Amino acid sequence: MELILNQWDWYIAGPLLGLFVPLLLVLGNKLLGISSSFEHMCTVIIPRSRNIMSRYDHQKNSWKFYFVIGIFLGGFLANFMLSARTMHFLPEEYYSLTGYLKLFLGGILIGFGTRYADGCTAGHTITGLALLNPASLAATVTFFISGLLFTFISVYLIT
Amino acid sequence: MTNLIFIVLGTAFGVILTKSDVISWFRIRKMFLLEEPYMYLVIGSAILTGIISVQLLKKFGIVARGGEQLNLKGKAYHRGFIFGSLFFGIGWSITGACPGPVFAQVGAGEHAALFTLGGALIGAFLYHLLRDKLPH
Numbered sequence: 001m002e003l004i005l006n007q008w009d010w011y012i013a014g015p016l017l018g019l020f021v022p023l024l025l026v027l028g029n030k031l032l033g034i035s036s037s038f039e040h041m042c043t044v045i046i047p048r049s050r051n052i053m054s055r056y057d058h059q060k061n062s063w064k065f066y067f068v069i070g071i072f073l074g075g076f077l078a079n080f081m082l083s084a085r086t087m088h089f090l091p092e093e094y095y096s097l098t099g100y101l102k103l104f105l106g107g108i109l110i111g112f113g114t115r116y117a118d119g120c121t122a123g124h125t126i127t128g129l130a131l132l133n134p135a136s137l138a139a140t141v142t143f144f145i146s147g148l149l150f151t152f153i154s155v156y157l158i159t
Numbered sequence: 160m161t162n163l164i165f166i167v168l169g170t171a172f173g174v175i176l177t178k179s180d181v182i183s184w185f186r187i188r189k190m191f192l193l194e195e196p197y198m199y200l201v202i203g204s205a206i207l208t209g210i211i212s213v214q215l216l217k218k219f220g221i222v223a224r225g226g227e228q229l230n231l232k233g234k235a236y237h238r239g240f241i242f243g244s245l246f247f248g249i250g251w252s253i254t255g256a257c258p259g260p261v262f263a264q265v266g267a268g269e270h271a272a273l274f275t276l277g278g279a280l281i282g283a284f285l286y287h288l289l290r291d292k293l294p295h
Binding site for chain 1: 161162163164165166167168169170171172173174175176177178179180181182183184185187188191192193197200201202203204205206207208209210212213215216221223224225227229230231232233234235236237239240241242243244245246247248249250251252253254255256257258259261262263264265266267268269271272274275276277278279280281282283284285286287288290293
């Protein structure tokens with residue numbers, strides 16, 4: 001029990017996350033990907049947005065909507081029922097007006113960027129690399145370098 | 160029925176992301192500042208497991224439940240893979256979340272992550288709005 005309640009180390013989490021590639025393929029013939037769920041949520045919240053998002057393949061990606069509902073439930077279960085003590089995942093400072101604004105702007109970059117790039121850490125880094133797709137390697141290298149440079153600049157140059 | 164499978168799988172995915180601290184802003188910060196190898200080990204071992212799994216599925220000619228041929232086609236490259244990823248990397252650094260973890264953060268009680276999620280939905284919509292004007 002204690003093993004479950006404590007934090008899980010990388011050698012447990014990494015391989016388990018990677019196993020979702022074959023699991024989703026065998027159980028549903030789906031390629032693991034998450035960022036298209038943003039598009040799906042838009043069309044669920046505002047049905048008329050489908051007109052503008054006409055090139056979004058609703059049928060093909062609808063399973064991701066259910067998958068992310070699961071991720072939400074999993075976050076709740078893990079932190080409130082399967083942990084010895086409740087953990088925090090965001091810095092205290094983000095609970096302020098400027099913090100909300102930063103998260104919101106960051107969120108826009110995530111939504112816009114991942115859809116423009118046709119994938120994220122799930123679709124490109126885990127699935128794309130599992131398929132040995134060079135295009136996904138290009139995307140992965142780019143968002144890692146971009147994040148790294150931005151973090152270094154914001155931490156060491158701006159502060 | 161099929162949708163229930165995806166909710167169950169998603170729940171397991173969310174539990175793993177949360178229990179291993181992958182959804183933590185602090186871990187992402189340390190990853191980008193190269194202060195600890197933790198996230199690289201998580202992601203690296205996930206990739207390796209994925210590669211080996213796909214090779215095994217191919218080698219043994221495994222088919223999907225229902226007998227369908229497995230869909231193993233990678234995404235086709237366009238310039239957005241680079242331009243879009245530049246934006247995403249910055250958003251990832253600011254929020255400490257990529258598209259999966261943001262849902263787990265909200266579920267785990269980090270209400271501020273709702274701002275990340277709201278932004279992400281608007282960002283995805285913006286992409287479709289501007290799509291025809293962007294280089295691909």
